[in-house]
Structures are given as C-alpha cells and as structure tokens.
Amino acid sequence: MADFPAHASPGLPPLASPGPNDHQHFRLHHDPARQDLHSQNGAAPPLVTPHITPPLTPNGEHVDIPAGAQASAKAAHDAATETSAPKLLETLPEVKCEVRARIPTTTGQEMFLHLYHNNVDNKEHLAIVFGPHIRSRSLDAPRPGETERDRMIRGAYTGTLFPGRTSSRRVQELRREAGVEPVADITSKHEGEEHEEEVKRKLGPALVRIHSECYTGETVWSARCDCGEQLDEAARLMSGLCTDPSAEEQPPHADHPSLAQPSLGGVIIYLRQEGRGIGLLSKLKAYNLQDLGADTMQANLLLRHPADARSYGLATAMLLDLGLGGDKGVRLLTNNPEKVRAVEGPGHEVSVVERVPMIPIAWRTGGKEGIKSKEVEMYISTKIEKFKHMFSE
Numbered sequence: 001m002a003d004f005p006a007h008a009s010p011g012l013p014p015l016a017s018p019g020p021n022d023h024q025h026f027r028l029h030h031d032p033a034r035q036d037l038h039s040q041n042g043a044a045p046p047l048v049t050p051h052i053t054p055p056l057t058p059n060g061e062h063v064d065i066p067a068g069a070q071a072s073a074k075a076a077h078d079a080a081t082e083t084s085a086p087k088l089l090e091t092l093p094e095v096k097c098e099v100r101a102r103i104p105t106t107t108g109q110e111m112f113l114h115l116y117h118n119n120v121d122n123k124e125h126l127a128i129v130f131g132p133h134i135r136s137r138s139l140d141a142p143r144p145g146e147t148e149r150d151r152m153i154r155g156a157y158t159g160t161l162f163p164g165r166t167s168s169r170r171v172q173e174l175r176r177e178a179g180v181e182p183v184a185d186i187t188s189k190h191e192g193e194e195h196e197e198e199v200k201r202k203l204g205p206a207l208v209r210i211h212s213e214c215y216t217g218e219t220v221w222s223a224r225c226d227c228g229e230q231l232d233e234a235a236r237l238m239s240g241l242c243t244d245p246s247a248e249e250q251p252p253h254a255d256h257p258s259l260a261q262p263s264l265g266g267v268i269i270y271l272r273q274e275g276r277g278i279g280l281l282s283k284l285k286a287y288n289l290q291d292l293g294a295d296t297m298q299a300n301l302l303l304r305h306p307a308d309a310r311s312y313g314l315a316t317a318m319l320l321d322l323g324l325g326g327d328k329g330v331r332l333l334t335n336n337p338e339k340v341r342a343v344e345g346p347g348h349e350v351s352v353v354e355r356v357p358m359i360p361i362a363w364r365t366g367g368k369e370g371i372k373s374k375e376v377e378m379y380i381s382t383k384i385e386k387f388k389h390m391f392s393e
C-alpha cells in the first residue's frame with residue numbers, strides 16, 4: 001500500500017487499509033512515524049490536508065473550489081500550471097521506431113502503424129502514417145546481425161509484403177524476379193529510391209495531427225469530450241489526401257481547400273498519455289465533480305489532455321524521424337495555436353507552414369451530425385473561452 005500515486009497528498013500518510021481483493025494480506029500495520037504525526041495533531045488526520053495549495057488558473061488567480069473538490073486540488077493545480085504556454089525542452093528526446101505494420105482500415109484506406117520507444121518514458125507512443133512516402137529513418141536503418149526476414153518482420157521493407165517474399169527491398173525483389181543479382185549492400189541507394197526522392201520533391205507538405213490518448217472519448221463512446229471525433233476526423237482527412245504528384249484529379253476537400261493539393265501524406269502522432277500525469281483515475285473523479293456541479297473550468301483543469309512539454313518534444317522527435325523536418329515543413333491540424341510553436345521544437349527542428357483548423361462536425365453540419373451532448377458543448381466552449389483554442393483560421 002506504500003505505492004501511492006504522485007498526486008496523493010503528502011499530508012496524508014499511507015493507510016494500511018486493504019483493497020477489495022487483498023483481505024488475505026491485511027494486517028494492522030503499526031507505523032511509529034504515523035503515530036507521531038497523529039499525536040502531534042492530537043486527533044485523527046484531517047480529511048482535507050493543509051498541505052494542499054489552492055489550484056491556480058493559467059493567469060495565476062485562485063479558483064474557488066466547490067465542496068468535495070479539495071481531494072483533487074493538487075492534481076488540478078498540476079494541470080493548471082500546464083494550461084499556460086507550453087514550456088519547451090532544450091533538447092529533443094531520443095526516439096526509435098521499433099516496428100511498423102500495415103493496417104487496412106474500416107474505411108477501406110490503409111495506414112501504417114509505427115510503434116516508438118524513447119529515452120524519457122516507458123510508453124509505446126505511435127505514429128499513424130497515411131500514404132506510401134513517409135518513412136521512419138530509425139526503422140529503415142540497418143541493425144547489426146539482422147537478416148532480411150528480421151527486417152520484414154519489423155516492417156523495414158518497401159512496397160508490400162507477400163507470401164514467399166525474401167528481400168526487404170522491393171527493388172531487390174524486382175531485380176531477382178528479372179534474373180538480375182540483387183545488390184548485397186542494403187544501405188546503398190537504388191534507382192528506385194532516387195525516383196522516390198524526385199516524387200517527394202514534387203509533393204506538398206504532410207498533414208500532421210498531434211493526438212493524446214483518450215480512453216473515454218475513443219473507446220467507450222464518451223460524449224463528454226470530442227477526442228474520438230477529432231481522431232476520426234483527422235484520419236478521414238488524411239485518408240483523402242492525394243499522394244501522387246501526377247494525378248489528374250485531386251480529391252475534393254471543400255472544408256479545407258489547401259488539402260486538395262498533392263501531399264507527402266498524413267501523420268497522426270498518437271501519444272499514450274491519458275490526461276498526461278493525471279491519468280484515467282483522476283479524470284473519472286473530475287467527471288463526478290462536473291456532475292456534482294463543479295465549474296467546468298475547474299473540472300477541465302483535470303480533463304484537458306494536450307501534450308505537455310515533454311510529449312511535444314516526443315512528437316517533434318518522431319516527426320523528425322519520419323523525415324518531416326526539412327524546408328518543406330508540415331501542415332498542422334489543430335485548433336490550438338500554442339501547439340504550433342511547441343511542435344516546431346526548441347531549435348525549430350520542424351517547421352509548421354500552415355495551421356489547418358478542426359471544425360467540430362456538429363457545428364459544420366448545423367447539429368445534424370457529430371457529437372450531441374450538453375457536456376461536449378460545455379467542453380468545447382470552455383476550450384474556446386478559457387484556453388484560447390481557435391476554430392477559425
């Protein structure tokens with residue numbers, strides 16, 4: 001029972017109370033330190049610890065906490081400090097794409113799911129890549145001792161996999177099929193790759209979205225926030241991108257004219273951070289607070305889940321690894337202007353050449369489609385009023 005979460009109040013010593021399933025381990029735990037603390041107070045520890053500091057709003061004003069909200073005040077305070085402009089890291093984290101796999105989707109489009117490891121946390125952050133042109137450098141880099149089969153298993157191949165394929169490079173497969181000896185050195189440039197570089201030069205910037213995991217909004221159909229809709233909408237826009245520079249007809253993108261131009265493709269950086277340090281536990285408590293009448297600003301301090309400075313750094317590092325750090329820049333799909341500067345990185349490693357807004361579907365369709373709930377209306381209007389999100393260009 002000693003492993004309390006970081007947001008647990010330091011004023012409340014851990015109690016040796018059993019969990020619902022660990023009654024067999026339960027024993028009365030005599031802790032002299034705790035006894036001292038109790039005797040100082042002359043009574044049982046107070047339910048609300050004096051160590052809790054009232055939470056701060058982004059501009060430093062104190063917030064009146066509704067009755068019952070105090071237990072979450074520390075977490076709310078931590079969240080409040082992150083609603084100000086994101087602090088930038090001095091150096092980017094190191095990221096490495098461990099594996100990529102082709103995922104056919106329910107809309108008929110394919111995407112490539114890239115799984116990353118990094119040197120700042122133990123989470124498996126993801127890059128969801130649309131189109132054939134965006135590739136991970138750390139994935140494609142040869143690794144000592146690996147075979148062609150190893151490379152294909154971790155997704156470091158070009159073209160498509162098929163039963164019996166023996167080389168990770170499509171060009172080598174074609175040479176083999178034509179009876180020409182494949183090139184032994186898999187790091188050397190091939191004619192096919194030079195052609196690919198030429199194609200990439202003709203294409204416009206990639207469309208990028210930075211998205212933080214939201215279990216409630218994406219998996220259990222919550223209408224308290226618009227995360228699920230935003231993820232779907234980002235995928236829809238990216239699936240519709242034209243990635244062929246010689247295509248005669250461009251896909252219609254009436255809602256986003258700039259997306260009608262041929263593009264390198266799309267990337268959703270999917271950060272595995274449910275409410276960041278706050279986590280699902282506090283998020284669910286905040287939902288109860290809302291239902292108890294807590295101010296939406298207060299509850300949103302717990303509910304908001306934009307990336308913090310560290311994860312912006314992760315997103316920038318992943319974009320660089322995907323070859324999106326060049327002069328071409330990226331188009332960033334976001335309503336949050338603060339994200340633009342943060343995603344660009346401490347040394348302007350990634351250049352955001354355009355911000356493409358995400359209009360809530362319910363607003364765009366006059367309420368005919370999209371999420372309908374009083375909670376999401378409140379959530380979105382709070383985003384606009386309090387957090388300066390912008391739904392127009």
Ligand SMILES: [Zn+2]
Nearest residue numbers: 214217225227
């Ligand atoms: Zn959400």
